[in-house]
Amino acid sequence: YKWTQWMFVQLFRKGLAYQKTGWVNWCPEDKTVLANEQVIDGKCERCETVVEKKKLKQWYFKITDYADRLIDGLDSLPDWPENVKTMQREWIGRSTGAEIDFTIKETGEKLPIFTTRPDTIFGVTFMAIAPESPIIDRLNLEGEFKEKVEAYRKKVLLRTEIERTSADTEKDGVFTGKYAVNPFNGEEIQLWVADYVLAGYGTGAVMAVPAHDSRDFLFARKYDIPIKIVIHPDKNTALDLSRMDDAFTEYGVMVNSGQFNGLFGKDAIEKTTEFAAENGFGRKKVNYKLHDWLISRQRYWGAPIPIIHCPQCGQVAVPETDLPVLLPDVKSYIPKGRSPLADLPEFINVKCPECGGKAERDPDTMDTFVCSSWYYLRYLDPKNDSEPFSKEKVKGWMPIDKYIGGISHATGHLIYFRFFQKFLKDIGWVEDEEPARVLFNHGMVYDARGEVMSKSKGNVVSPTGLMETRGIDISRLGMFFTAPGEKEVLWSDDVITGVEKFVIKKLFRIIDRFADTESIDLK
Ligand SMILES: [Zn+2]
Ligand SMILES: [Zn+2]
Numbered sequence: 001y002k003w004t005q006w007m008f009v010q011l012f013r014k015g016l017a018y019q020k021t022g023w024v025n026w027c028p029e030d031k032t033v034l035a036n037e038q039v040i041d042g043k044c045e046r047c048e049t050v051v052e053k054k055k056l057k058q059w060y061f062k063i064t065d066y067a068d069r070l071i072d073g074l075d076s077l078p079d080w081p082e083n084v085k086t087m088q089r090e091w092i093g094r095s096t097g098a099e100i101d102f103t104i105k106e107t108g109e110k111l112p113i114f115t116t117r118p119d120t121i122f123g124v125t126f127m128a129i130a131p132e133s134p135i136i137d138r139l140n141l142e143g144e145f146k147e148k149v150e151a152y153r154k155k156v157l158l159r160t161e162i163e164r165t166s167a168d169t170e171k172d173g174v175f176t177g178k179y180a181v182n183p184f185n186g187e188e189i190q191l192w193v194a195d196y197v198l199a200g201y202g203t204g205a206v207m208a209v210p211a212h213d214s215r216d217f218l219f220a221r222k223y224d225i226p227i228k229i230v231i232h233p234d235k236n237t238a239l240d241l242s243r244m245d246d247a248f249t250e251y252g253v254m255v256n257s258g259q260f261n262g263l264f265g266k267d268a269i270e271k272t273t274e275f276a277a278e279n280g281f282g283r284k285k286v287n288y289k290l291h292d293w294l295i296s297r298q299r300y301w302g303a304p305i306p307i308i309h310c311p312q313c314g315q316v317a318v319p320e321t322d323l324p325v326l327l328p329d330v331k332s333y334i335p336k337g338r339s340p341l342a343d344l345p346e347f348i349n350v351k352c353p354e355c356g357g358k359a360e361r362d363p364d365t366m367d368t369f370v371c372s373s374w375y376y377l378r379y380l381d382p383k384n385d386s387e388p389f390s391k392e393k394v395k396g397w398m399p400i401d402k403y404i405g406g407i408s409h410a411t412g413h414l415i416y417f418r419f420f421q422k423f424l425k426d427i428g429w430v431e432d433e434e435p436a437r438v439l440f441n442h443g444m445v446y447d448a449r450g451e452v453m454s455k456s457k458g459n460v461v462s463p464t465g466l467m468e469t470r471g472i473d474i475s476r477l478g479m480f481f482t483a484p485g486e487k488e489v490l491w492s493d494d495v496i497t498g499v500e501k502f503v504i505k506k507l508f509r510i511i512d513r514f515a516d517t518e519s520i521d522l523k
Helices: 002-013 063-076 082-092 118-123 143-157 161-165 214-223 265-278 391-397 413-426 463-470 472-482 493-513
Strands: 017-027 032-034 052-061 095-104 110-115 126-129 173-181 188-194 205-208 282-287 307-310 314-317 349-351 358-361 400-405 436-441
Touching (some): 002 017, 002 413, 063 082, 063 413, 082 436, 095 265, 126 173, 143 173, 463 472
Parallel strands (some): 126 188
Antiparallel strands (some): 095 173, 126 205, 173 188, 307 314
16 A cells, blocks of 8 residues: 555645645444445445534545546546446436525625525525524624524434435525625515535535425425516516416516516527626636535554654645555454554654654555556556556557446445546656547345445355356256346356256266267257
8 A cells, every 4th residue: 555655645745735624434344434436325335323413523535626636537438338437427426506605794704605596586585504504603693593503403413314304304494584685686684594405515505496396395385485477488488486386497587577578598608607797796607516526434444644743743644655655453453433443653753754753644545446446557557566567558458349247336435546647647657548449337245134245234145155066067057047138137156056057957967978989960
């Protein structure tokens, strides 16, 4: 892992590895943080415990700087399966729209809001803020409102992201007693805290247009918040609020919108955005769902993060000549909520490489997915001890002709290794923009109970064991017979038994019959 640490140092030097305090996914069972990509349906990918949110200082890779290249690069990969490309596009979640600056009435604080539908701006009747958002702390809430909001925030933090955003669960929220001002018409709108807004998306607050957004519509009906129609389907069809049981979410003609009345669809979006820009309270903006990649872990097994914290110099990268930072021996690997390395003074206490003063090593280790983000390059030059790999060798072999992996990595490893490839290209170590020309998704193998076989679950049937008991020919033939490579397989011993009967009772008998013959005319 010396060279994984070297990779970290390169990213750190370019400002692409950084530490920040934020809400992170925390597995209470494994006692470590998880990347968003490691949370499946609100549960820990390893142990299936419901994931909690915790506020912690962690290391991130700034993968969001590469969001456009990660999306646009997919168009240059005709031999990647469509479903994987779609999953990556949705995971990165690029949307174009406008950022509009609302103002909090009481404090004057500017509240920039991202929206893909600035043409509905005159229909905003409330604003919904994520319960985690620091915006709430700055509202100076008092008395009854403060109590209610704080109690609500605590309650929501126990809910999973899925519960909060799924279309099937009822959304709730609480009024803060404060108002924001819509810069387009000066109207005062209610500020709510609502569970369906996630802190990581945009600024952690959304403008709510109940007449033209289904979630906002349900929320407004539930709490008796005004609903104002500002889009009609076309010039001859008007909406009637008393007959609506859902929002009208399509494009249409702007109404009740002052000077913008009569504008339609894309044109309406452009004109309203331009107006906001000209008047200094808005701008065109691209937004992404992709977050930066959380890579620090509070467990023993992983490459130690090669950073020294110095009270004088701040964060200092371990000099490349001092790499690797070796994992020290520990008595107990059991995670206790912080890295086991944090309890080893002989590991933690070091001299600052810059000023020579007293300093401390970072106690965290890196997610294993950091190592796997560039292993394919090391495989081309595994014994090199003077550099991560030889540029010449890599130039000769790369890109990968055919990369084989499971669909479960679609929005994890298969994004991470593309990110590393692009970064290494930017710093002059590789030449190709994409690591793999062809991607082949093999089918997953399920055990007899219908569970995916995986190393982390320990339910894998070992091919070696099978070959020892059944023989190599029968094992191989059995695997070929179960399914084509891209299909999923429900593995059971019956398949092998069937193949075994065929081989022993039919094939071997035929062979036996001709065993003594001198030569056979196979035609
Ligand atoms: Zn877990
Ligand atoms: Zn120092």
